[in-house]
Amino acid sequence: MTGTDIAVFDLADPDTFRNGAPHEALAALRRTDPVLWQPMRGEQGFWAVLRHADVVEVARRHDVYSSSEGGVVIETLPPETLARMRTMLLAMDPPRHGHYRSPVSVHFRPRMIALLEQGVRDLCRAVMAEARERVDVEFVHEVVAPLPTQVIGELFGLPRSDWGYIQELAERITSAQDPDLAGPDAKDGTGGLEMACYAVEFAAERRRRGLDDDMTSVILSADFGGQPMSDADFGGFFVQLVTAGNDTTKSLLSSGLVTLLRHPGQLAELRADPTLMAGAVEEILRYDNPLHYFRRTALVDTELGGTHIAAGDKVAMYYTSANRDEDVYPDAQTFDIRRRPNPHVSFGMGAHFCLGAHLARLEARLFLHELLETFPGIELTDKPVRVRSNLVNSYKRIPVRLTA
Numbered sequence: 001m002t003g004t005d006i007a008v009f010d011l012a013d014p015d016t017f018r019n020g021a022p023h024e025a026l027a028a029l030r031r032t033d034p035v036l037w038q039p040m041r042g043e044q045g046f047w048a049v050l051r052h053a054d055v056v057e058v059a060r061r062h063d064v065y066s067s068s069e070g071g072v073v074i075e076t077l078p079p080e081t082l083a084r085m086r087t088m089l090l091a092m093d094p095p096r097h098g099h100y101r102s103p104v105s106v107h108f109r110p111r112m113i114a115l116l117e118q119g120v121r122d123l124c125r126a127v128m129a130e131a132r133e134r135v136d137v138e139f140v141h142e143v144v145a146p147l148p149t150q151v152i153g154e155l156f157g158l159p160r161s162d163w164g165y166i167q168e169l170a171e172r173i174t175s176a177q178d179p180d181l182a183g184p185d186a187k188d189g190t191g192g193l194e195m196a197c198y199a200v201e202f203a204a205e206r207r208r209r210g211l212d213d214d215m216t217s218v219i220l221s222a223d224f225g226g227q228p229m230s231d232a233d234f235g236g237f238f239v240q241l242v243t244a245g246n247d248t249t250k251s252l253l254s255s256g257l258v259t260l261l262r263h264p265g266q267l268a269e270l271r272a273d274p275t276l277m278a279g280a281v282e283e284i285l286r287y288d289n290p291l292h293y294f295r296r297t298a299l300v301d302t303e304l305g306g307t308h309i310a311a312g313d314k315v316a317m318y319y320t321s322a323n324r325d326e327d328v329y330p331d332a333q334t335f336d337i338r339r340r341p342n343p344h345v346s347f348g349m350g351a352h353f354c355l356g357a358h359l360a361r362l363e364a365r366l367f368l369h370e371l372l373e374t375f376p377g378i379e380l381t382d383k384p385v386r387v388r389s390n391l392v393n394s395y396k397r398i399p400v401r402l403t404a
């Protein structure tokens, strides 16, 4: 890769990812510039961290790399948007992060999530039964989206009549760079504000009616570092959990189908031996991870992979690149549902490791299983279209024919 190529390689530009991640260029850069400076138009640029070992180091060293200082996206946020982001677990630093994470994390442990299995399976079967009636479908919105929406709706005890609205808001928030999905207000981040306002009202209403045993009640009645959560803080918490619960899982299920259809031999193996499903889900997560990166801000001068990083620098961990690092994965560019071990970083690493990882895995396993069981024939009827984004790796349209 020449200097000129690197100069035009722009990870901040959503169009760089229009046809999928630039995996070949990333592979070359991992060898020549593993901690790559990326200028940005009209604002401070950032370091793109491309190697697996360096991504792990940034994720683990929260004493050096802060989630809260500048938030977790590469764009410099207006102060009020940054303040709102800091009410999310994702953008908290210790000790506050620990105070907020501990009371909720017990409810997302594997044993607790396993209790949801039958309910999630029933939801998957209902989704497939409806899809059977349609045959030609837009897979993302007509088949995939209802599942995470219902799972999160039930988990939080949201009124059924609001589920569609919440799903639409979650999509607007994560797809703010795609004019097709974002809506007119997207640029100033009002999708997040609108959802936070919904959550504040919902919390007040739940306190009036009395709490029970759903996630909303758990959060509203828990002790967060010696005090209860305010309704305003609940707003930020809710936005993150509900957006991640809806949209990131939707990305995983959608790219799961596309990836399997593009590897018909492995799809056939999976159909023949469903015990391969858990490994297949891990490989889908590695190969087509739903989030390209999350950012940190260096708190002190430091060094990463031989590169000097100054205090205040933006540092972005590129999961998309780390997941294909040849130093970690043999045949890194090859999709292989039997890959073992598979230490992908798609759910992050360290203190901020994804709270919903076990839930997302459960949904993916059951959804893909029921899909393959219900439809012996699945074919693309047109080219899948990706969401325009430098952050979310997702599809907005997958036209398919489902044959039962």
Ligand code: HEM
Pocket: 059, 067, 072, 089, 090, 091, 101, 240, 241, 242, 244, 245, 246, 248, 249, 252, 289, 290, 291, 294, 295, 345, 346, 347, 348, 349, 351, 352, 353, 354, 355, 356, 357, 359, 360
């Ligand atoms: C395939 C689906 C998902 C992917 C790829 C994903 C990815 C991630 C990643 C990479 C992080 C780390 C953030 C960081 O280090 O800055 C994270 C954190 C988080 N995720 Fe997920 N996520 C998924 C599903 C979910 C679901 C279903 C939920 C909740 C129901 C959820 C809730 C969260 C929360 C609350 C955090 C913040 C944890 C913390 O900061 O302590 N995620 N997720």
